Amino acid sequence: MGHLKSRNLITAHERLRDQVAHALRAALISGELRPGELYSAPGLAEDFGVSATPVREAMLDLAREGLVEPVRNKGFRVTEVNERDLDQYTEIRTLIEVPTVGRITCTASAEQLQALRPLAEEIVSAARRHDLIGYLEADRQFHLGLLALAGNERLVETVGDLRKRSRLYGLTALNERGQLLPSAEEHLELLELMLAGDAEGAQKCMTRHLGHVRSLWAKGEGRQAR
Template structure:
């Protein structure tokens, strides 16, 4: 398979680094942008991408791009192709099912438990992030949606006080990605999924464990049922 042409590699997520905001260094900035492009489908599974061509999109040298790509290799998101570049790895239906199953085993009971232990102030602090998710969904800002969604869910899990649990879920989210977000937005279903974050906070503040479990189960079901199989109907 041939590498994607340089002009075609410059997806919206791969804009010059000067417009990405303040981050720690070029390597981290590039890795962040590449993950966003992977999640939104702007970098396509099975396609080859070269570091020099991607570097041109970012307006940097090829070195931080290669370093960032190697970070993504370690995360299982891309693989190296000798003398050609990097290929985006495909995620099978079985893998997506397994990732979602593991997330449900971890997140549903953990978040349900927060109905008993989380303070009102801690939960209220997450409302702004939930509102950002809804705003991004309404604007069809998929990268903004992804960033706010990740911050909300991992921030919520942090309230349980288990750092390793947060790391595991963060890794699962990266590996599963959010396939089909564009399709979900086009169907008008993204806003409804976004609003579940506010519904979840309300249930937690009401200490309603049964409702928290129901909302979390429904929300994770949307992740697998709608995002993983966007072309099924």
């Protein structure tokens, strides 16, 4: 009985850690946690109304993702992403995702592609609701779920890591003005092209989409800086 009880406690603890990590990611995306700023686990714990331990563990998770960096005896600093970083991340994603989408168009079944439609529709719905966190989560699931159809787990992990490192700052204003909607609708366009078997069209759409996302980031960051 003691071992089972201990296991339940660990599960509850891990769940809290995940909840804190999710809240921290949301704060990074919304701009509440600023690039270059230093934050302490006790200070953030007070904001969340929890102990410092799950916050510290969640911050270590984010550090492994490259979102923050630990500062000895002080806390964690939010990592800064510059224009050069973003251009390089986008270039790598383009080199990986564009040809992969073309290949998947030729190999995936209609049923596999149709299974992604609810996510594509949720991306558009979240953009219309101005739900930025919901938008980004549905977007993440769609892109990684689509790439998973290539059957290469390491490819999916690589793109997932690039997405985390090129997280989008300053999108709150764009979200409030509804300027995320055109990017959101590109997911449905991509899906229709793939269902039609148009590999070349799908690759062009993905290239445009990745460039669109990059330009949205630049606009959001520029407005935030001003």
